[in-house]
Amino acid sequence: MKEKEQTLLEALQQAVIQGDVGKTDHLAKAAIEQGVDPLLALEEGLGKGIRMVGDAFGKEELFLPELIIAADALKAGTSILAAELKKRGVERKKIGTVVIGTASGDIHDIGKTIVATMLTANGFEVYDLGVDVSPEMFVAAVQQHNANIVGISSLLTTSMINQPEVIKALIEANLRNQVKVIVGGGPLSAEWAEQIGADGYGVNAAEAVEKARALLSFDV
Amino acid sequence: MALQGCYCAKPVELLTQETMETIHTRSLEILEETGVVFQWEPALKVLKGAGCHVDFEKQLVKFPRDVVGEALKSCPSTFRVKARDPKYDLEFARNRVYFSTQAAPFMYDLDNGVRRSATIKDIDEIITIQDALEYIHAPFVSVIILSDKPMELTMEWLLAEQIRHTTKSCIGAGFFFAAKWSIEMARAAGIELLGVGTCSPPLTYPADQCDGYMRYAETGWNIMINSGVSSGATGPATLAGTLLLQNAELLAGLILVQVVRPGIGFIYGTESMPMDMRHGHEAIGIEQYMIGAATAQMARFYNIPSFTYASFTGGKLPTDQQVGYEKAMASLLLAQSGVSYIVGGGGIDDEACYSIEQLVIDNEMYGMVARYLEGIKVDEETLAADLIKKVGPIPGNYLREAHTRKLWKQEQYLPTLSYRKSYEEWLKEGSKDVAARAKERAKEILRTHQVPPLPEEVDREIAKILEAAEKEKVKK
Numbered sequence: 225m226k227e228k229e230q231t232l233l234e235a236l237q238q239a240v241i242q243g244d245v246g247k248t249d250h251l252a253k254a255a256i257e258q259g260v261d262p263l264l265a266l267e268e269g270l271g272k273g274i275r276m277v278g279d280a281f282g283k284e285e286l287f288l289p290e291l292i293i294a295a296d297a298l299k300a301g302t303s304i305l306a307a308e309l310k311k312r313g314v315e316r317k318k319i320g321t322v323v324i325g326t327a328s329g330d331i332h333d334i335g336k337t338i339v340a341t342m343l344t345a346n347g348f349e350v351y352d353l354g355v356d357v358s359p360e361m362f363v364a365a366v367q368q369h370n371a372n373i374v375g376i377s378s379l380l381t382t383s384m385i386n387q388p389e390v391i392k393a394l395i396e397a398n399l400r401n402q403v404k405v406i407v408g409g410g411p412l413s414a415e416w417a418e419q420i421g422a423d424g425y426g427v428n429a430a431e432a433v434e435k436a437r438a439l440l441s442f443d444v
Numbered sequence: 445m446a447l448q449g450c451y452c453a454k455p456v457e458l459l460t461q462e463t464m465e466t467i468h469t470r471s472l473e474i475l476e477e478t479g480v481v482f483q484w485e486p487a488l489k490v491l492k493g494a495g496c497h498v499d500f501e502k503q504l505v506k507f508p509r510d511v512v513g514e515a516l517k518s519c520p521s522t523f524r525v526k527a528r529d530p531k532y533d534l535e536f537a538r539n540r541v542y543f544s545t546q547a548a549p550f551m552y553d554l555d556n557g558v559r560r561s562a563t564i565k566d567i568d569e570i571i572t573i574q575d576a577l578e579y580i581h582a583p584f585v586s587v588i589i590l591s592d593k594p595m596e597l598t599m600e601w602l603l604a605e606q607i608r609h610t611t612k613s614c615i616g617a618g619f620f621f622a623a624k625w626s627i628e629m630a631r632a633a634g635i636e637l638l639g640v641g642t643c644s645p646p647l648t649y650p651a652d653q654c655d656g657y658m659r660y661a662e663t664g665w666n667i668m669i670n671s672g673v674s675s676g677a678t679g680p681a682t683l684a685g686t687l688l689l690q691n692a693e694l695l696a697g698l699i700l701v702q703v704v705r706p707g708i709g710f711i712y713g714t715e716s717m718p719m720d721m722r723h724g725h726e727a728i729g730i731e732q733y734m735i736g737a738a739t740a741q742m743a744r745f746y747n748i749p750s751f752t753y754a755s756f757t758g759g760k761l762p763t764d765q766q767v768g769y770e771k772a773m774a775s776l777l778l779a780q781s782g783v784s785y786i787v788g789g790g791g792i793d794d795e796a797c798y799s800i801e802q803l804v805i806d807n808e809m810y811g812m813v814a815r816y817l818e819g820i821k822v823d824e825e826t827l828a829a830d831l832i833k834k835v836g837p838i839p840g841n842y843l844r845e846a847h848t849r850k851l852w853k854q855e856q857y858l859p860t861l862s863y864r865k866s867y868e869e870w871l872k873e874g875s876k877d878v879a880a881r882a883k884e885r886a887k888e889i890l891r892t893h894q895v896p897p898l899p900e901e902v903d904r905e906i907a908k909i910l911e912a913a914e915k916e917k918v919k920k
Contacts, residue, residue: 289849296844331838338843354839414868427868 229260236269236301241277243293245300252304262305263314270301274345282430288338295341320440321349323365324375325357327390330383335409335429339375342429343436348373359386359393366399373436376422378409388420404439408432446524446535449542449581450817455782458738463684464745471692472509479506480647480696484654487700494703505696512695515702521747523666523709526636529611534582534638536666536709536749539782541817542581543775543810545574545803546755546791549589552762552799554883559797562587567602570790571609573800573886576893579810580803582613582638584787587798594918597910600625604906607633609895615640616665618656625913627663632905633898639667642715643693645678649700657697661704668751668785669697670713674726677719683731686716687738711785712743715753728758728794733774737781744782752778753795755788755806762801762879767792772809779813804882804889808861815857826851861885 232255239248248270255265277294280286286294309316322343326336333355340352351369353361362374374394378384387407394400404423407416417425423439426432459467481503482488488505492498497506525534534542551562551570562570567586574583585602593601599622606614607629616626616637623639630637639660641653660667671690673679679689698710716739717732719725736754743750755774759766771788778786789810790803831847842848861881863870870876876884897903 287852289843289845289852292843293849333839334841334843337841427866431868 228258229264232258232260233265233269233272236265237273237276240270240273240294240297240301243290243297245293245297248297248301249304252301255305256308262308262312263316266302266305266309266316270298270305271347274298278342278345291345292337292341295344298344318349319347320373320436321351321369321371322373322375322436323351323353323362323369323371324377325353325362325365326355326377326379327383327386328356328358329386330378330380331355332377332379332409335379336375336377339377339408339426339429339432342433343375346433346437348433348436359390362390363393363397363399366394366403367397372403372440374403374405375432375436376405376407378407378412381411384409384411384416387422391421404436406432406435406439445531446533447527447531447542447581449534449540450779450814452539452541452779452782452817453819455539455740455744456737456777456780457741458734458781459687459741464742467684467688467691467742468745470688471695472512474647474688474692475507475512475695476509477506478647479504480649480693481505482649482654482700484649484651484658486658487649487654490658490703491700494699496699507696507699511699515699516695516746518702518706519698519710519746519748520707521749525613525638525666527611527613528607528633528635532582532612534613536711536784538744538747538749540749540784541779541782542785543579543779543789543806543813544582544584544785544787545580545586545789546753546787546795546798547585547588548791548793548796548798549587550793550797551587552792552797552801554800554886557761559793561589561591562798563592564590564601564605567605568609569890570798570800570803571606572893572895573803573889574789575610575612575895576889577804577807579807579814580612580789582785583610583615584640584789585615585617586790588619594914596620596917597914598622600629600910600913603629603637604910607635607906608898608903611896613638616656616660617641618653618660620917621652621655623656623659625909627659627665628909629906632909633902636665638711639665641667641669643669643671643697645671645673645693645716646689647693647696649697654700657701658704661701661708664705664708666709666711667701668711668713668749669694669701670715670751670753672715672753673717675716675718675731676721679716681718683735683738686718686735687742690714690716690739691742709749711749711751712739712746713751713753713785714739717754717756726758726794728756729770730773732756733777736774736778736783740778740781740783743784749784750782751785751787752783753787754778754783755786756791756795758794760793760797762792762799762805762882763877764792767802771806775806775809775813776816779810779817800886801879801882804885805861805878808859811857812859821855826855 344350406424407422408426414425424435522537570586574580599617616639618641643649671693673686675686716735718727720727736752740750757767757770789806
């Protein structure tokens with residue numbers, strides 16, 4: 225059994241590394257059928273796989289196109305295992321829940337998608353709201369997913385000025401104390417984040433993850 | 445298989461066919477009516493034997509047109525130079541481009557950034573780094589004044605260290621009558637040399653250069669000669685006049701070499717540039733690069749390879765923007781012009797200084813130029829029409845596509861020194877400029893790069909040849 229379990233965990237890691245959504249989905253189901261602890265499959269299978277991808281990305285051995293599909297595979301496997309945990313009434317430790325989107329007036333998708341991917345790869349539960357996201361949509365998503373991080377992206381200065389509107393809407397909905405707000409994007413800076421009352425600014429995807437981690441541990 | 449270097453599919457053309465034909469016919473006039481001085485009796489003798497009109501007292505040679513035509517006919521368009529490692533053999537061919545390095549009397553100290561003379565240890569380090577760098581296809585001689593060796597033996601020592609510390613192709617110079625000993629060392633190592641030398645404009649070939657050309661030619665090794673006209677001082681102030689004068693000079697050198705050994709390779713080169721009349725200094729800059737480009741075109745007119753001493757800069761430090769823009773313009777233009785052998789890597793400060801940082805930076809710049817020469821590949825897969833239809837408008841994107849994973853790397857040259865991250869990250873990583881990053885890279889190469897050592901008996905043989913050369917050449 226132990227040996228079989230180990231083989232399955234390694235297969236899950238490989239499926240994530242290869243970014244194979246179908247295979248990850250299949251293996252996650254197989255793990256449950258074969259009686260592998262879903263928490264173990266999450267941590268030592270999917271989780272270890274994505275950490276290996278993250279390391280290789282940091283060393284410039286793997287690149288964004290591989291990272292993105294690895295995160296897709298991770299998502300597929302995670303949804304199956306998380307549902308099983310919920311069914312069993314097991315509480316899963318989460319680093320944090322993020323809702324992320326590009327501010328209204330801006331349809332630039334890629335930078336925000338990369339940040340979402342990196343957050344996912346680092347164990348955050350991420351709800352990507354897409355582009356041209358209104359303050360109301362941010363608020364609704366925070367309520368729906370009980371998020372503790374809001375990520376707002378802007379590539380254009382014309383949408384950057386809409387970022388404080390999201391913060392204002394969070395305050396009006398009495399949610400500001402529940403969430404940390406992180407902003408990012410080409411024309412932004414740490415000064416801007418401070419000026420609009422955000423909690424953090426990430427210069428790139430890796431730093432966004434660092435900031436998210438730091439902001440939440442400060443909470444604990 | 446020889447080293448492929450780069451391939452310039454469509455060379456830039458600065459001259460019309462008519463202009464090149466005019467330069468050729470007016471050169472024939474100059475060679476026939478005015479002639480060229482060879483300050484070396486053996487050269488005068490072989491040229492006389494080939495049918496030239498020689499005035500031995502004036503050392504002046506006048507060339508009948510049929511002698512010129514005969515020599516041009518015997519020049520091959522493709523030939524090979526054998527390196528220690530056959531994968532670094534050079535094979536000169538039409539439109540093939542190799543990047544090389546620069547020669548300079550001083551070096552820029554890697555640790556304290558002071559200009560100084562070099563020692564054998566510096567030379568060994570420079571050659572080791574040249575050996576490691578991907579886009580340095582064919583290292584040239586490097587620092588030409590050694591503070592710990594007799595001046596008359598500099599060329600022999602530089603070659604000995606090249607043979608010892610690189611498996612890439614090696615250079616045989618003629619200065620200080622070094623050819624005799626250079627040939628012996630190369631033979632001991634089982635390699636061939638690319639003979640190199642200059643003429644001294646206007647219309648004069650010095651003795652030691654002639655000796656070098658004749659010895660390398662007798663050995664059957666290929667030779668590159670450059671003319672270094674200083675426009676306005678040792679040649680006409682005009683670019684056209686400069687091209688004409690250097691063409692007459694180079695044809696004279698080509699004839700000498702072909703008379704000694706018909707059929708060996710001749711590489712048609714230039715070091716010409718204007719004089720800056722404001723202070724009498726060499727005017728390194730755009731005109732020099734244009735002369736280099738036109739020189740490559742003239743060489744193609746004769747269907748022979750070309751070389752330029754022209755990827756130069758007047759900027760004094762590897763941190764100076766002048767170095768960057770001048771070398772970038774020169775390298776791109778010269779490669780676009782299909783120059784066969786581009787001298788310049790590592791050079792700064794006119795032709796005066798060699799910098800290891802700059803060599804590492806130039807390697808990266810040559811990598812970018814090499815990417816440019818590869819051009820834009822167009823086929824059904826690279827056009828990606830079906831993919832564009834499939835992905836559609838936003839929120840579609842291409843990061844998830846197998847097409848991206850498969851092709852992005854082959855489309856891009858990935859620089860290792862150029863900084864492409866944000867200002868904040870740059871601050872966090874120590875606010876280093878490219879020269880600082882190049883210095884780190886150079887130190888890392890010196891720590892890690894291993895050049896296969898010569899067989900012990902070859903190394904001993906080279907040491908013996910150096911001793912014999914010293915005995916004969918250096919007055920105690």
